[in-house]
Amino acid sequence: MQAALRSTMHTHSAKIGDMLSTKELKTVQSFLQSPEDYFDAEPTFKQSYAPQSGEIFGILKNMLSTFEADLSQAQKDEMQSQSAYEDLKAAKEDEIKQGQDHLEEKQEELANTDESLAQAKEDLEDTRTSLAADQAFLANLKEKCQLTDQEYEQRTKTRQEEISAVSEALSFLTSDEAHDLFSRTFNFVQMASTEDARRSKAAKILAETAHKVSSAELATLAGQVQRDAFVKVKKAIDDMIAKLLQDKEDEIKQKDFCIEELNTNERETDLKNRDKEETQAKIDTLNNEIETLTNEIDTLKAEIQSLQTNLKRAGEDREQENKDFQETVADQRATVKLLEKTLDVLKGFYNKKHKGASLAQEDPAGPPPPPGFKSYNKNSGSGGVMGMIQQIISDAKTEEAEAIQAEKDAQSAYESFVKDTNDSITAKQDSITDKADTKAKKEGERTDAKKDLENMMIELEELANENADLHKACDFTLKNFDVRQSARDEEVEGLREAKAALSGAQLTLLQRSGA
Numbered sequence: 188m189q190a191a192l193r194s195t196m197h198t199h200s201a202k203i204g205d206m207l208s209t210k211e212l213k214t215v216q217s218f219l220q221s222p223e224d225y226f227d228a229e230p231t232f233k234q235s236y237a238p239q240s241g242e243i244f245g246i247l248k249n250m251l252s253t254f255e256a257d258l259s260q261a262q263k264d265e266m267q268s269q270s271a272y273e274d275l276k277a278a279k280e281d282e283i284k285q286g287q288d289h290l291e292e293k294q295e296e297l298a299n300t301d302e303s304l305a306q307a308k309e310d311l312e313d314t315r316t317s318l319a320a321d322q323a324f325l326a327n328l329k330e331k332c333q334l335t336d337q338e339y340e341q342r343t344k345t346r347q348e349e350i351s352a353v354s355e356a357l358s359f360l361t362s363d364e365a366h367d368l369f370s371r372t373f374n375f376v377q378m379a380s381t382e383d384a385r386r387s388k389a390a391k392i393l394a395e396t397a398h399k400v401s402s403a404e405l406a407t408l409a410g411q412v413q414r415d416a417f418v419k420v421k422k423a424i425d426d427m428i429a430k431l432l433q434d435k436e437d438e439i440k441q442k443d444f445c446i447e448e449l450n451t452n453e454r455e456t457d458l459k460n461r462d463k464e465e466t467q468a469k470i471d472t473l474n475n476e477i478e479t480l481t482n483e484i485d486t487l488k489a490e491i492q493s494l495q496t497n498l499k500r501a502g503e504d505r506e507q508e509n510k511d512f513q514e515t516v517a518d519q520r521a522t523v524k525l526l527e528k529t530l531d532v533l534k535g536f537y538n539k540k541h542k543g544a545s546l547a548q549e550d551p552a553g554p555p556p557p558p559g560f561k562s563y564n565k566n567s568g569s570g571g572v573m574g575m576i577q578q579i580i581s582d583a584k585t586e587e588a589e590a591i592q593a594e595k596d597a598q599s600a601y602e603s604f605v606k607d608t609n610d611s612i613t614a615k616q617d618s619i620t621d622k623a624d625t626k627a628k629k630e631g632e633r634t635d636a637k638k639d640l641e642n643m644m645i646e647l648e649e650l651a652n653e654n655a656d657l658h659k660a661c662d663f664t665l666k667n668f669d670v671r672q673s674a675r676d677e678e679v680e681g682l683r684e685a686k687a688a689l690s691g692a693q694l695t696l697l698q699r700s701g702a
Contacts, residue, residue, distance in 0.1 A: 247529060251579055254522045258586060261515035265590065268508045269597055275501060276604055279494075283611060286490070293483070300476075311465075318458070325454075329447075336443065343436060424682045431679050435672060442668050445661030452657060456650045463643045466636050473633040480626040487615045487622075494615075498608045505601045512594050516587060523583045530576045537573070 664671075 247526070248575075251522065251526065254518065255579075255583070258515060258519055258583070258590075261511060262586070262590060262593075265508065265512065265593055265597070268504065269593065271504070272501070272597065272600060272604075275497065276600070279497065279604070279608065282490070282493075283607075286611075286615075314461075321454075332443070332447075336440075339439075340436075343432075347432065424685060428679055428682050431675050431682075435675050438664065438668065438671065438675075441661070441664050445657065445665055448657050449654070449661065452650055452654045456647065456654070459643055459647050459650065463640065463647065466640045466643060470633060470636045470640065473629050473636065477626055477629050477633065480622050480629070484619055484622050484626070487619050491612050491615050491619075494608050494612050498605065501601065501604060505597070508597065509594065512590065516590060519583055519587050519590075523580050523587070526576055526580050526583075530573055530580070533573050533576075
């Protein structure tokens with residue numbers, strides 16, 4: 188017991204120095220040096236016995252109370268640490284739940300994106316189907332237009348040949364030889380007309396037509412009719428008719444070419460604009476996805492940093508708590524050991540059988556000697572003190588066991604927290620790797636899409652320039668096509684009428700032959 192008490196006094200010298208007064212400290216030191224003076228001392232002659240164990244019990248009780256208070260404070264600190272740990276664990280569980288909710292939101296967003304992608308692919312397939320149908324219709328239309336153009340050329344050629352044949356026939360029928368032959372053979376009755384009258388009529392027709400269609404060539408030809416011979420004038424009229432018909436045919440081909448090229452340009456421009464819009468939408472979608480992935484990666488990195496920081500702090504707190512626990516348990520065990528040894532000493536003293544000091548001798552001669560000691564009775568309060576010490580020892584052991592179990596629970600909870608935190612960090616790191624790979628792929632797709640968009644812009648610029656050139660070359664023809672065709676037809680009809688007048692034939696016969 189002395190060794191344990193000395194060890195306790197040495198280990199907790201500062202605390203015991205604050206706990207005990209100078210007198211009490213000297214008493215304890217005296218007790219450690221000579222415990223027999225307090226328990227086993229025998230009274231000397233003429234001395235009354237006054238046991239000093241009560242003071243030692245008081246000091247030890249005071250020390251026990253102080254140690255119990257320290258133990259209670261250590262348990263409170265442990266409970267506070269456990270509560271802080273539970274709060275930290277609850278906070279981390281909330282973070283994990285929020286992360287899971289965030290993951291579910293992203294999964295739902297991914298599902299919506301996949302659905303939008305599937306819808307976009309379906310729309311693209313429908314558009315391609317529609318485009319294929321339009322292209323097939325265009326091919327059929329081109330084939331039909333080509334056949335129509337060939338048929339028109341054939342009809343025009345046939346009509347031209349018919350007109351040439353009729354004109355040649357009329358030239359034969361209206362010649363002087365034919366007139367003489369008809370007069371001699373069939374006696375045809377014709378309206379008499381002089382050469383000057385026919386010239387005047389033809390010149391008048393040409394002049395009116397020239398004024399109507401604003402043709403300088405017809406006006407010049409009208410003047411030639413008055414001066415030149417019929418053969419030369421007819422030849423000029425035939426040449427002009429052929430030129431007008433060729434111009435008409437060329438203008439029709441020019442119109443068809445312009446319409447086809449403008450339609451092709453418009454169709455290609457629409458397709459490129461559609462591709463441009465789709466590519467721009469794709470770039471915008473990729474930009475949003477890349478931004479989202481970047482934010483998610485930054486968030487995951489911040490969460491990992493926070494988890495690592497919390498893990499480090501939890502480790503430091505657990506280490507300090509364990510250190511405090513070890514010190515507290517060591518102090519508690521040393522106190523229990525000291526009290527047990529103290530209890531053993533007290534039991535050894537109070538359980539011994541003491542006999543009353545008897546000095547019975549024969550009465551000496553002379554006066555009687557002074558009376559001796561009375562019979563010694565043990566302190567009646569010793570049983571209560573030892574019971575109290577025994578109860579304190581039991582309570583201390585119970586509290587020690589509870590503290591050990593609490594330490595085990597706290598250590599187990601800490602290990603679970605470490606495992607869960609490391610698993611969460613690993614999962615977040617894997618997620619960062621996956622998202623970084625996805626981000627790299629998206630950035631590659633965005634780069635390709637931007638290149639495609641640049642090429643489309645160049646192609647659209649080329650189509651716009653081509654469209655401007657087409658309008659520059661075709662707008663006048665398309666805008667004035669009907670007017671120019673009507674004027675050219677009137678001009679041709681005027682020439683034919685003038686030629687008929689020169690030939691002396693009726694206009695109706697020419698029209699009927701031409702039809």
